[in-house]
Amino acid sequence: MYAVKNCGVKFNPPLLLVTYIDNSSNEKRCRTIPVRKLKENTNVSRIAEDLKATQRHRTLLSSIPQAQIERLLMMIQGHMKGKSIEESLADAKKKLxxxxxxxxNTLNEDEIKRAKLIMDESFESRKIGPDDPRYIYDKRVDYGNAEDKKCDWDSDDEA
Known part of the structure; x- marks a missing residue:
């Protein structure tokens, strides 16, 4: 099994770089994954899915969110179009x-799937689990004036 540490890109030739720890030998390794099908106007979602489905890279890329792989592929595409790294990253963030x-509710199935992938990645990046040093068991938050606002649906009267 692998524990992925970092992901990056190389622009010429277009490559994904994945730094990971091989748990069987406890060695730090770096794998370069060529992105041969990527062109200036290629659908990055499809290429990311293909990369994650490839037998050779499946075990390594399974722990990386698809939205992150898409963001890296969009950066490579931006470089192919002549944009700077900052512009490519800004465009990728805007699209994701x-x-x-x-x-x-107004979106089609593909757009909903994409939105869910993006929201899942955002949630996972912000999630604080029991192994995190910022984790607080039974955290209570006071939201201030929550009792001041009354609604007719939350009345104490039982009819």
């Missing part, structure tokens, strides 16, 4: 952003 005010 889910507007919280947007009505997801």
């Amino acid at each position: 952003y889910v507007d919280p005010e947007k009505n997801l």
